[in-house]
Amino acid sequence: MTGRTAKIPARCECGSAATRRVNQFILRDALWWDSEFSCGTCGIYLCEHSGPEPAPDDVREALLAAHGPARLRLVGPVPRLVPALKVLREVFSAASLSRARELAAELSRDGLVGTLPEMEFLRDRLLLRGVHADIDP
Ligand SMILES: [Zn+2]
CATH class of the missing domain: 2.20.140 (q64v53_bacfr protein fold)
Structure with a gap:
């Protein structure tokens, strides 16, 4: 890490x-x-x-x-949105469902931006739920 x-x-x-x-x-x-x-x-x-x-x-x-910021993007199309929403609501504590949907949309389009440890943490959480995302180098 x-x-x-x-x-x-x-x-x-x-x-x-x-x-x-x-x-x-x-x-x-x-x-x-x-x-x-x-x-x-x-x-x-x-x-x-x-x-x-x-x-x-x-x-x-x-x-x-x-x-500098790190950018996390979903790899390929999202098969099911629910696991990603679940992770986003856990990681961004107290994110509403509509906010989680916005974050998921960003994740699948331009990507979410944050510090490298934040994005690695989110990536690992997503992976545990079978959602693959990559950090731009
Ligand atoms: Zn001093």
């Missing part, structure tokens, strides 16, 4: 420039993100967050800026 890392400039309590290092990765069949804060001046180091939930927008934006 491909984890992704990005650095976000931050400001330390000591007044120096510090760094937030954010990671997104697949662990134990879940999509995780975490964040570490460190300051080279005063030496502080904190684990700010670690958990299996969707990454917040600033973390996703940093990862997309550092690595």
Whole structure:
């Protein structure tokens, strides 16, 4: 599995420039993100967050800026839409059925775009339900 890392400039309590290092990765069949804060001046180091939930927008934006987006597309025609809808509703938690239908339509046309770990996670979930999708290189 491909984890992704990005650095976000931050400001330390000591007044120096510090760094937030954010990671997104697949662990134990879940999509995780975490964040570490460190300051080279005063030496502080904190684990700010670690958990299996969707990454917040600033973390996703940093990862997309550092690595570019990945695009996931269904391979060939979809034999049955229901398994794909089920996965989409699971992965995009609380997606309504109509939203899941929109996502499925995007998946079969231009593809869905996100970070590489997000798209690998979705691809693997789809595959478990017999739906084949590929990530554009
Ligand atoms: Zn500091």
